[in-house]
Amino acid sequence: MLTNAADMSFNPRYHHTTTQLQEEQMIIEAAKLNPEYFGPLYDKYYKQIFGYVYQRMDCKDTAFDLTSQVFLKALTNIHRYEYKGVPFASWLFRIAHSEVMQLFRDQKNKRAVNADVGDMRNICEEVQEPFFEEYLPAIQQLIKQLPEDDLQLVELRFFEKRPFKEIAEILDITENNAKVKMYRILEKLKKSITNYKL
Amino acid sequence: MEPKFNLDRPKISDEEINKNKDFGNLVKQFKEQSIEKARSDKGFLKKGKISYAAVIAGVAVVCTLTYLTVSKINSNKTINDKTATLKNTTTPIAETKTAFISPPHKKINVPYSSYKVNAQKGGDIAHHTKSKVKVPKNAFVNKKGEEIMGDVEIQYREFHDQADIIASGIPMTYDSAGTKYHFESAGMFDVKGFQNGEPVFIKPDRTLTVEMASTNPEDHFNQYELDTVAQNWTCIKRDKAILPKLAGPTPKDEVHAVAGNKTTKALEEKIAAIPPKIENEKVVYAKKISALPKPQTPLKPLKSGGRPKFELEVDYKEFPELTAFKNAVFEVGEENKNYSKELSSITWTEAKISEGPSKGRNYLLTLKTRSRQEKLVVYPALSGADYECAYKTYEKKFADYNAGLEKRQQDEKRLQDEMQAKQEAYYAEQKKLSADLLKEQIRIHQQMEKQLTEQFNSMGNQQKITRLFQVSNFGIYNSDCAQKMPAGAYAEPSFTINNGVPLLNIGKIYLIEHGRNIVYEMPYGSISYDPKYIYSLCVISNGNIYTCSKENFSDLTKTQQKKLPLEVLNDNVNDVADLRKAIGI
Numbered sequence: 001m002l003t004n005a006a007d008m009s010f011n012p013r014y015h016h017t018t019t020q021l022q023e024e025q026m027i028i029e030a031a032k033l034n035p036e037y038f039g040p041l042y043d044k045y046y047k048q049i050f051g052y053v054y055q056r057m058d059c060k061d062t063a064f065d066l067t068s069q070v071f072l073k074a075l076t077n078i079h080r081y082e083y084k085g086v087p088f089a090s091w092l093f094r095i096a097h098s099e100v101m102q103l104f105r106d107q108k109n110k111r112a113v114n115a116d117v118g119d120m121r122n123i124c125e126e127v128q129e130p131f132f133e134e135y136l137p138a139i140q141q142l143i144k145q146l147p148e149d150d151l152q153l154v155e156l157r158f159f160e161k162r163p164f165k166e167i168a169e170i171l172d173i174t175e176n177n178a179k180v181k182m183y184r185i186l187e188k189l190k191k192s193i194t195n196y197k198l
Numbered sequence: 199m200e201p202k203f204n205l206d207r208p209k210i211s212d213e214e215i216n217k218n219k220d221f222g223n224l225v226k227q228f229k230e231q232s233i234e235k236a237r238s239d240k241g242f243l244k245k246g247k248i249s250y251a252a253v254i255a256g257v258a259v260v261c262t263l264t265y266l267t268v269s270k271i272n273s274n275k276t277i278n279d280k281t282a283t284l285k286n287t288t289t290p291i292a293e294t295k296t297a298f299i300s301p302p303h304k305k306i307n308v309p310y311s312s313y314k315v316n317a318q319k320g321g322d323i324a325h326h327t328k329s330k331v332k333v334p335k336n337a338f339v340n341k342k343g344e345e346i347m348g349d350v351e352i353q354y355r356e357f358h359d360q361a362d363i364i365a366s367g368i369p370m371t372y373d374s375a376g377t378k379y380h381f382e383s384a385g386m387f388d389v390k391g392f393q394n395g396e397p398v399f400i401k402p403d404r405t406l407t408v409e410m411a412s413t414n415p416e417d418h419f420n421q422y423e424l425d426t427v428a429q430n431w432t433c434i435k436r437d438k439a440i441l442p443k444l445a446g447p448t449p450k451d452e453v454h455a456v457a458g459n460k461t462t463k464a465l466e467e468k469i470a471a472i473p474p475k476i477e478n479e480k481v482v483y484a485k486k487i488s489a490l491p492k493p494q495t496p497l498k499p500l501k502s503g504g505r506p507k508f509e510l511e512v513d514y515k516e517f518p519e520l521t522a523f524k525n526a527v528f529e530v531g532e533e534n535k536n537y538s539k540e541l542s543s544i545t546w547t548e549a550k551i552s553e554g555p556s557k558g559r560n561y562l563l564t565l566k567t568r569s570r571q572e573k574l575v576v577y578p579a580l581s582g583a584d585y586e587c588a589y590k591t592y593e594k595k596f597a598d599y600n601a602g603l604e605k606r607q608q609d610e611k612r613l614q615d616e617m618q619a620k621q622e623a624y625y626a627e628q629k630k631l632s633a634d635l636l637k638e639q640i641r642i643h644q645q646m647e648k649q650l651t652e653q654f655n656s657m658g659n660q661q662k663i664t665r666l667f668q669v670s671n672f673g674i675y676n677s678d679c680a681q682k683m684p685a686g687a688y689a690e691p692s693f694t695i696n697n698g699v700p701l702l703n704i705g706k707i708y709l710i711e712h713g714r715n716i717v718y719e720m721p722y723g724s725i726s727y728d729p730k731y732i733y734s735l736c737v738i739s740n741g742n743i744y745t746c747s748k749e750n751f752s753d754l755t756k757t758q759q760k761k762l763p764l765e766v767l768n769d770n771v772n773d774v775a776d777l778r779k780a781i782g783i
Contacts, residue, residue, distance in 0.1 A: 035225050042219070043221070068223075071224055072224060072231070075224065076231065113203045116205070117205065122427055125297050125426070126427060145200065174402060183397070184341055187341065
């Protein structure tokens with residue numbers, strides 16, 4: 001629906017209107033008292049959190065297990081949750097991010113990067129380089145070699161197409177910091193792509 | 199160890215994701231974990247951390263939520279159902295090989311204007327379309343986050359009509375919750391910043407203010423920023439059209455114009471002169487009234503009543519009113535407390551009368567000896583025939599007095615009427631002058647309004663409306679309104695060139711709506727349109743631009759012919775103005 005301008009300024013799956021935030025806050029307060037009332041939040045965010053987890057690994061079953069782990073951790077710690085002006089989703093994503101990183105520390109072979117050819121083309125466009133399919137293995141290799149922090153930013157921005165505001169909230173950094181970091185990563189990638197072509 | 203890279207991994211279906219959702223198990227796990235924790239923390243219940251108040255509050259919140267949650271789940275279910283239906287009926291769009299922003303032809307792309315701004319000082323940039331870019335002090339940082347010193351190059355360009363939009367190659371589609379809309383544009387701009395060829399960034403606590411001149415005065419637009427990675431527009435806020443501050447006469451100027459006008463000045467002087475005239479007339483008539491003869495009240499003779507009395511010789515020259523009281527005696531009034539019979543037996547060496555406390559009615563009699571003085575209030579009184587005679591005279595004089603009084607009252611009324619008539623004449627004059635002054639002021643106001651209107655009309659369209667943007671990132675911004683695809687009729691033309699040769703490898707088909715500033719990107723095969731509007735077409739194929747005029751498109755819709763001849767633009771194109779002409783803007 002295109003009725004409310006304010007609603008459209010954000011990703012509606014992630015950001016909310018004031019009313020939606022208030023309603024969600026009431027559910028959170030209820031869930032703090034009775035875990036049965038966590039249900040609507042679980043239903044609402046399960047797919048998003050699974051998507052986030054599975055995006056970073058190869059094994060579907062591990063992703064489902066880790067998603068359950070994220071929600072169990074969220075439910076266990078919900079009494080500590082305090083509303084700080086960002087959606088509940090950002091708190092869940094931070095837990096998911098922390099759990100995923102913990103898993104990769106324990107089992108490095110679980111880490112995988114998942115992207116589409118279209119995402120690769122987007123990266124080339126963003127660094128103003130022409131895209132040819134024969135470049136794909138080289139670009140994949142460049143992305144795989146990125147440090148974990150940089151890889152996370154590329155995943156969030158290019159493979160999950162999240163706005164910088166959302167990325168900043170998930171990674172708990174400022175929006176501008178996210179933009180500047182992304183610019184540096186793209187510059188590195190541009191250099192590497194140019195070198196590869198030479 | 200490098201991570202594994204999966205390219206185009208198959209997506210997991212919603213069914214599979216939902217199959218793995220198990221909220222019951224989550225709660226079970228949570229409870230088991232809590233019991234385990236409680237066992238290891240035996241003091242928990244003893245400490246009485248759960249109060250009755252908390253339980254009551256909890257029950258209250260839970261009850262409220264039961265309603266909210268149920269209604270929310272139902273509404274979510276409806277939305278999900280709708281989304282599911284939408285997804286099932288949407289045909290997948292074939293992946294294009296072109297870049298997200300893809301200008302169709304180098305020659306017609308809208309060029310950037312380049313401006314230099316000192317980063318420390320900031321400054322205002324005036325674009326040729328009358329738009330302004332206001333750059334605050336110390337607004338830029340480099341890629342390392344360090345503050346930029348020296349000059350920064352600002353590159354700026356604007357897009358105002360369908361030709362600009364097509365020429366720019368900027369997608370004007372907006373995806374909202376899976377529904378594709380096209381933008382009706384009130385103007386768009388692209389702003390970039392560089393130093394020594396390196397891009398610069400706007401500091402987080404700074405914003406550039408762009409006052410974009412707009413041709414569209416309507417007020418139903420939103421501001422959007424283009425996210426080139428998400429390949430969609432992000433709505434920023436509701437846009438507001440700001441009317442221009444004209445250089446012509448202001449209300450202050452109008453006040454000056456009224457004050458400086460000879461006619462109004464003369465009228466104001468005349469109006470100001472009237473109240474003193476009225477005051478003057480009041481004075482004149484007050485004098486005339488006071489000058490009217492005042493008849494003297496005649497003295498009513500008093501009949502002698504047996505009070506102690508004095509016989510005095512009166513100088514009638516000094517007291518002419520006593521002429522009518524010849525042979526009068528002066529009776530001692532009752533108010534004289536000092537009177538005693540003894541006073542009548544004293545031989546007074548001097549007796550003198552003067553005006554008494556009631557003028558014309560009584561007199562003050564002063565009696566003196568060498569060693570004594572007495573003062574008595576005395577009343578002239580008559581007796582017998584003297585009284586009769588005096589009374590007759592009094593009656594005659596009293597009748598004369600009444601006649602004189604009546605005449606005076608009549609004269610006074612006449613004068614007052616005269617004065618009032620003159621005042622009313624002045625008031626009428628004042629009213630007329632005030633009306634004339636108001637007319638003159640209105641005339642001046644209308645003249646100024648006319649001047650303003652003429653000035654407004656003589657301005658170019660792009661100078662009329664301003665749309666204010668706060669830019670915190672360099673990029674592409676627009677003031678647009680999302681519109682649905684036109685509907686009502688369909689055409690399925692085969693595009694031909696050079697007398698019937700079919701046009702192959704069609705890249706993009708733009709349907710240009712005339713009357714609203716919209717360009718629709720159409721899929722190949724079927725063009726939907728609203729018969730109420732007039733359209734022209736622009737087709738991009740193999741880097742060439744082909745156009746179909748409004749007239750040809752109208753013929754197509756009327757005759758339902760299949761073949762639609764297109765004109766190639768490439769040979770004659772120099773800039774975007776040629777495209778504008780070809781599509782009939």
